[in-house]
Amino acid sequence: MYHSAVYDEPLLNEFTEVKKEKTLRIEGIPKSLQRIKEIGIPNLDETQVARHFHHLSQMNYGVDNGIYPLGSCTMKYNPKLCEQIASWDKFANTHPYQDISTVQGNLQIMFELERMLCELTGMDYFCLQPAAGAHGELLGMLLTRAYHEHRKDFERNEVILPDTAHGTNPASATMAGFKLIEIPSNKDGTVDLDILEKTLSDKTACFMLTNPNTLGIFESDILEISKMVHKAGALLYYDGANMNAIMGKARPGDMGFDILHLNLHKTFSTPHGGGGPGSGPVGVKIKLERFLPVPRIGRTREGVYIFDDAPESIGKIKDFYGNFSVLLKAYIYILMMGDEGLREASEVAVLNSNYMKKKILDSKKYDMPYKQLRKHEFVISCERLKQEKQVTAKDVAKRLLDHGLHPPTIYFPLIVKEALMIEPTETESKKDLDKYVETLVKIADEKPETLRNAPSNTPVKRVDEVTATKNPVLTWKMMS
Ligand SMILES: Cc1ncc(COP(=O)(O)O)c(C=O)c1O
Structure with a gap:
């Protein structure tokens, strides 16, 4: 209970019997490993501890207490069934170091989830590894770099963003080594096409956009934007944090986006900011597939799930394969809702x-x-x-x-x-x-x-x- 935090010393002493320097030697255990004084933990019984933590939990506020309208965070209902299934022993106790033959079911879920996300977004391939939206953005920026370098287009070092962009967008582009160019929005709060046109150049690596944008307004010029960005030789990145607005209605892939991340911990049932792990899978169009992180999940003709290598991959973006329990909850949620449910x-x-x-x-x-x-x-x-x-x-x-x-x-x-x-x-x-x-x-x-x-x-x-x-x-x- 009290490992690392800083506690009010007098209060702590009130509830503990800190017997300094008391010797507690135990036969058979090497001297160097023996404790020489009692650990200073409060001397409380189970009821007191349970009541204390129960009380603390009641002082908190979560999606189960009431409306939680945090804009951009999509704090929506997280079906209890998703939590329940994710906690089943067969899922919760699998380990990434297990032999691949013993985790075929898990791999199947991830393989199928990738296909579902492709279908929902209009992208060709997905990588499930990133642990958050911002992590997905970073991967997107690294893929952008790999794409241009592969084409020997080494001068493209600028990323353009509108002034409505979420703070993680400029942070991710900067972390990947790009120079930022922020452009002002027009009077309607959307991308100003004239300014974008003037800003695009043969130095532009990427234009990052979320649609609907952070004002909740749909960028209805998106097809024109996509044409302009591609004509300039740049890529179009979709911040999928706002996907809850358009599921089953419109697909970023059809709008012309080349790379995107989704926030599974917003749109697909794990509440954002829940304090637990997140998941920010990245989807790409076929021209970027070769650069996706490894290991990739593949399936043989015989239906066996395997890890595929990819020689031109940018490498790993996270240990193992992503936060499996969040992926699992998204998979269950999508299956439960179906296409009509998601649209609704x-x-x-x-x-x-x-x-x-x-x-x-x-x-x-x-x-x-x-x-x-x-x-x-x-x-x-x-x-x-x-x-x-x-x-x-x-x-x-x-x-x-x-x-x-x-x-x-x-x-x-x-x-x-x-x-x-x-x-x-x-x-x-x-x-x-x-x-x-x-x-x-x-x-x-x-x-x-x-x-x-x-x-x-x-x-x-x-x-x-x-x-x-x-x-x-x-x-x-x-x-x-
Ligand atoms: C529009 C937008 N983009 C990106 C992010 C980053 O997502 P994450 O918090 O999962 O890193 C957020 C988070 O709130 C967001 O609202």
Whole structure:
């Protein structure tokens, strides 16, 4: 329980009997391996420990507590059946070092999942290894580099991104050694074709885009964008974090994207930010297949699953084959939903988003710089509240906690001032959406001091977030 954290020393001593320097010699165990003093762990019985941790779990908030509309994070329902199957012994206890003949079922699942993701996205091949969206982006950038180098096109060292891009996009491109060029969006919040045209050159390696973009707006010029990018000799990268908006409706591969990553831990049922492992598989068009990481999963004519090598592969991007339990949950989810179910999930996610957006706009309490029809998420602004009452987006978000609701994403995308980015997902009922909107409206009319001091009825009040992240103080406090 208390291995590495920093604890409040007096409190710790209160619950432990730290008998310093007490000798506990045991016959038959080499002296060098024997403990010379007792480990300083609290002297508590099982009931106290169970109650403490149960209490801590109740202080938390997750998708099973209520709506969790974190824009861009797709905190949707994760069917319990997926969790249950992933925890079966036969899956949970397999080990990557097992002989390949004993893990044929696991390999079959990964092989079939690759094919399902190809079908859903319109790509030709997938690599399931990356452990997160950002990790997938990095792989995408390394594949971009390998592609241009293979063609002896060594001058292409620039990656273009719109100013709506998620922060991981520039970070991944930089990590792969590219120079970034950010281009401003047009007045509709989408890619400005004139600026893109002027920015593309024989130095451009790639244009990174998410569609719908982070404002929740579908880039309807995507076919034109794809033509322009390819004419310039560059590749088009799709950040698939927003795939929940278009499953079964549109495919990035058909839009002209050459490489993409998906966030299985958003769209395919493992909640993002759940604290556990993630998965960011990368799909490519056939021209990039030869560079994909090894080992690749293949199938012989006899139906035996094997690991294939690939001489021109960029190598490994992760140990073994990816986070298998997340892959498994995505596989079960896709099978359970079927193509109609996935399409319906996207339709309802988009419907919920537009329903909420309209209700909030009608309330006239918040503004929306980009007003057109949205996909699965929308962004509103608290700028008017800031001007009139000195209340910020952060104050509104903290006050939602007092009302027992999880806040949306704040201050992203950067092109909207005092942004609240709301993604209700398909899993929320009309009743819950109405309650959320009513609460936001109520908050806008509350006294500014109440908002600035929020949260006031949560177990932890407002903290200095940077200090809380960088220097967490984990304090043992026994519940009475
Ligand atoms: C649009 C977008 N792209 C990329 C990412 C990165 O994904 P991950 O957090 O899995 O690294 C996110 C994460 O929230 C995102 O919202």
